[in-house]
Amino acid sequence: MIRSENLRSGYIQDDVEEYIYKLLPDRDPVVKEMEDYAEEHDIPIIGPAVARLLALLVQASDAKRIFEMGSAIGYSTVWLARAAGTKGRVFYSDGDPEKAKRAEVYFRMAGVAKRVEVQVGDALGLVRKTSGKFDLIFIDVDKQQYPAALHAALPKLQRGGLLIADNTLWSGKAARPAGEGDKETKGIQEFNRLVYTSKDLYPVLIPLRDGVTVCRKM
Ligand SMILES: C[S@@+](CC[C@H](N)C(=O)[O-])C[C@H]1O[C@@H](n2cnc3c(N)ncnc32)[C@H](O)[C@@H]1O
Numbered sequence: 001m002i003r004s005e006n007l008r009s010g011y012i013q014d015d016v017e018e019y020i021y022k023l024l025p026d027r028d029p030v031v032k033e034m035e036d037y038a039e040e041h042d043i044p045i046i047g048p049a050v051a052r053l054l055a056l057l058v059q060a061s062d063a064k065r066i067f068e069m070g071s072a073i074g075y076s077t078v079w080l081a082r083a084a085g086t087k088g089r090v091f092y093s094d095g096d097p098e099k100a101k102r103a104e105v106y107f108r109m110a111g112v113a114k115r116v117e118v119q120v121g122d123a124l125g126l127v128r129k130t131s132g133k134f135d136l137i138f139i140d141v142d143k144q145q146y147p148a149a150l151h152a153a154l155p156k157l158q159r160g161g162l163l164i165a166d167n168t169l170w171s172g173k174a175a176r177p178a179g180e181g182d183k184e185t186k187g188i189q190e191f192n193r194l195v196y197t198s199k200d201l202y203p204v205l206i207p208l209r210d211g212v213t214v215c216r217k218m
Contacts, residue, residue, distance in 0.1 A: 010171030058083035063135035069123035074103030146191035169211025
């Protein structure tokens, strides 16, 4: 069952989307609590279908140093940190200190606090100033910022590393002309254009939930 309306894609047929979610195994109590909290407080999270994709990509690529831009209550962070294992290091970033406080509680409950570094502030500035390069960078900030987030993240990604962005179909609006004032749709469209025309990236846009773009840095 789709637990929360904000997990619906808006472009996948309802019965097909329900089918995808019904296939998913039950989550552990901590992740379930985070899903409940997100639903009750209307906090957008990637949800379990996309979270599994992230976890799979971390494991398949053996990513250990991971930067997340836009982490909210840390739902996606927990999936990334668990997939990266005890040698993993995941940099959480969010502009909202209250969400960061709650995320820290969940990291302790989920047993990943030691491998997560919490940073509060502008994720674009934080990714630039955090030392070293990353094996994987996940972008989930405000959608009008996606082109700028890409510019900030790309120099910080290892060659062969993965850049992943959520919401790249934006309820299907990415496929249609954006309204004059619709900065979010325009931001997503420009991001998609940039990654598909970049000579440094090999992107694939996966129409899972709200669209997930996975790019390998060449
Ligand atoms: C969609 S939510 C992130 C959800 C999270 N990735 C998950 O799936 O659990 C977006 C978050 O990005 C944060 N945000 C938006 N723009 C930001 C920026 N420029 N710097 C830091 N945080 C930002 C918001 O405060 C919000 O909590």
